[in-house]
Amino acid sequence: MASRIFGSGIKRREDPRLVTGQARYTDDFVLPNMVHMAVVRSPYAHAKIKSIDTKKAASMPGVLAVFTGRQMKDAGFGPIPCAWVVPGSDTKTPPYPAIATEIVRYVGNAVAIVVAQDRYQVRDAVDAVDVDYEPLPVTVDAFRATQKGAPQLHADVPNNICFHWHVTGGDVESAFKTADVVVKERIVNQRLIPNAMEPRASLAQYSSASGEVTLWTTTQNPHIVRFLLSLDCGIPEHKIRVIAPEVGGGFGSKIPHYPEESMVIFASKALNRPVKWTESRSENYRATIHGRDHIQEVEIAAKKDGTIVGLRGKVWANLGAYLSTASTGIPTILHGLMLSGVYKIPNIHEDVYGVFTNTTPVDAYRGAGRPEATFIVERLVDLLARKLKMDPVELRRKNMIPPFKDGYTVATGLAYDTGNYEAALDKALKIADYKALRKQQSDMRAKGQYLGIGMCTYAEICGLGPSQVAGAVGFGGGLWESAIVRFYPSGKVNVFVGVSPHGQGEETTFAQIVASELGVSVDDVEVLHGDTDQTPMGWGTYGSRTTAVGSGALMGAIQKIKDKAKVVTAHLLEASPDDIDYADGKFFVKGSPDKFKTIQDVALMANVAWNYPKGLEPGLEASAFFDPPNFVYPFGAHIAVVQVDAETGEVTLKRYIAVDDCGRVINPMIVEGQVHGGIAQGVGQALWEGAVYDDDGQLLTGSMMDYAVPKAAYFPKFELAMTETPTSVNPLGVKGIGETGTIASTPAVYNAVADALAPLGVERINMPLTPERVWRAIREQRKA
Amino acid sequence: MKHTVSLTVNGAKQTGEVEPRLLLVHFLRENLGLTGTNVGCDTSQCGACTVMIDGQAVKSCTVLTVQADGSKVTTIEGLASDGKLHPIQQAFWEKHGLQCGFCTPGMIMTAFDLLQKNPRPSEADVRHGIDGNLCRCTGYQNIVAAVQEAAARMKA
């Protein structure tokens, strides 16, 4: 399969339209007769709706209509579905009305919608909708919400506990009883706001004549949205067209099917005009899902020589006020099952409580459960190293799973595909010049300066996933993928895929695959995605699956094309199909390489079918579906070097080394870009980001003035390297890389800061490690 | 009361009857159909809306259309000439300085002003120069490389 194009960092096919401003994002679309929708949202975190007076708003300039939840319900629109219910966890699924009718449960909960001619008029009218609320008591903390006396959000969900899930492997009780040393920690993996740069938007055009609706929406998975809309909008699936146009980032926050998608359809149907809604950034902070928000009480048990014998924990996972599309799977399946990390931990147990609180719903955000798991493991390992006075590198080495090519099953039951953890660690240590760093650290300590070195060795579960497993764990859909490869008479190619990239570059990498496999020029391949009318059913782009799973389908279709091309070539060259071989763009007779046809020759003949095998269907097009037999498990080792100003508490990231293994690499430039972006977000969690609610459920970090999305000047140049350990899970041997940077960097940076402050006796500080938090931690230790 | 405004946008004279409160970014996107300039926030942090006004990079979400009356405005659509990409656009493409592309037009317009003011920026100059432009996809590394590459080309 060796070819110059596969593995080459070629320029992206996506970029010309993006750098010239020609790309069309959802808010860029203007349809004839289009009107604008705005949502009236609750300013209270928990309240009864006593009355809604829409008269004043309805009479304002340009306003066409004001609708309430009751009207939407009467029009046949049902609650927003939850598409993941994990079996064996006693999950309660209280209804999530698109527009609240009786009770609002979080600041931002929709209570009415206004439709007007333009976005200025509709904004004015929102303020004129008069809602009379009766405030109710509020609960925002995932632990406190489960305690006696806490306000109850939903009927039939006692103690606000949505589910209780657990994972067990081995016998933790004995392990902890017989261990030489146990280290406990309480970790707050704080709530984050995803902050994709493009705010969400939806534009619906309903046609009463045909009963069809087209929805342009900022989604990572148009087919899933179509499916869920068919469940809550009363419109059958085959009459719904969902289009993800250019989408400006998602990071998981554009996976869910959101209430606004149903609202614009409802309004379009009611008014018989296209209706567009676009959120403002402040609205996004309240109406678009948040990430993380775990309270974790965890502990690790080991022998005195450092051999880890067990790990267990209890987690209270904040779900927010309602279940979003995938909410329940994130802190369970995608989290607890990864508690072995890269180590041989024979005994593991975790209890996870999913808890409702009066906050914005929580769902998948870059890493989705794995950052929360990796942080536990890597933090406990560092704490254990400190307790045993062992170098954290040596402790990791001692417990690492040795290299494997044919699977390794961990105590939680997951079968990792391939791994070589120590090689990645060694490479990272070499690039960092670990010994020199430790010397630099001790020299600086002598001068009262605090340098910290932290690391994270990780494996993560992605390439979602085997559909049987999806079903078994309660995911409401499949996780296979699809591709159609279509050759035109002129030899050009369109590829239609069920995945839905929004910055990850598959228009380029999939073209590279076709070019590499079939000898066409990359410029002759156009990859199309995002339009459910145009593409085969698929499950979208998230969970680092687009290439790992999508390429499997693409390869399947390519193989069918190759097989057919051999038959056509055989006919043209008067040979037997078994005598036709393929290499470097040529289908040739074995032993007579000068007797060949190119794929373009084949495409033309297959499309005109003049000189053609009897009984063979014309055309050169194939579709394939790929259901991966397993997840894929990329891995790596990251090292962060920080300097802490002990007087001001300021933390500066001085160096960041990332060694990652995502199996075979199609485009190294694109892979590096994913790692860069992932690292930035993970460092953001460690040092600057955090969504904060007060006790009344008001979002204190309510805009970009308060929530610190990291800026360029906050980072050094990242030092990247790779190892390549192919997977056997898909034909190309590719794993995922979209989330690894985020998963690894939060613990790497946190461990670095802890390492810097170790001589001052500081061990635990809650993230983000703001200057004030670091300063207080140092001060408290000085007092003690 | 509406005001008549007259601006030169990407070299073409444009007029309009606008409310004083109409933000320039909305005038560009909706009245003129120049949707390359994007709206990413509502507190003037993100810079996705950056355009050039009278030769300087400005966040067009924080300018009223009436304030820009009589001004020369350049948006991302006006950067390439005769179908040829501006060196900054070319450098962003070559250095993979973008992923989802939403912040990119604003980033490129800021880079244009940055390089005007400082044709030989250091890495630190570039990182600080884009303080007013947020990107969530790239981690900034390739954006910085792109701007430095553009600087090298434009100097030549």
Added chain:
Amino acid sequence: MIPAPFEYYRPKNTAEALKLLQKVKGARLLAGGHSLLPAMKLRLSSPGALVDIARIKELSGIKSVKGGLQIGAMTTHAAIGASDVVRKICPVLAETAGNIGDLQVRNRGTIGGSIAHADPAADYPTLMLLLGARFTVTGPKKKREIKADDFFVDLFTTALKRGEILTSIYVPAESAAVYLKHRHPASSFAVVGVAAAIAMKNGKCDRVAVAIGGATAVPVRAGAVEQALSGKEPTSANLDRAAAAVAQAIKSPLSDSYASGEFRTHLATVMARRALTQVAAKAR
């Protein structure tokens, strides 16, 4: 994102601007707009009318005058930061201006707009206090001069009377001053900003000025710090001792979810010591 409706006027000169302020009910001045428009977009502020003075030529410009600089209120931060004249006569002003907000903000934000807005987290007010700036304020009937010391009254409140316009700023020359700030990681505003200047005489600190902003509703001069260092050599011990007196200047510190009042006071103390150390090295 979208302001409430308002009327808009763009007077051709200061006299016309003053008339409009008298005549039009609820009129507010619009300069660079990068404080006012964000507030209006969030509907935290909804004036009925804006009087745009940003393009009035006579209100913009930088002149070297006796003892310092005369700067038109509508001069942008970018212009001040890039000005050779400012760099020569009062380099700390150029450095500070060049570090406000970001590149795009500096292209529009004006020195007069910032000072008249009196945001506690702004940079100029602290520096103006340190340097002993004087503000020319033009009213419908007369002009007057207000010292920086007397100008900042409270949070977003100045000594400007209704109908008056801050038209010009006199900044005394200063060769050895430093302004340090701790930037809020999201907004980039000064959580704490410390400005320091020292004039030396015979190896001892002759005149010491320290101003602290961001920690309180209005910037303050840290008199106790200045007194503690005055007449002394700028040794490490003396600087430490002087900086420790910062807390005395900070009464009722501001507090938010990023930085408490206690932390701001502590930061101010550390930053004061660092600023004084830097400026003592410069002043030698």
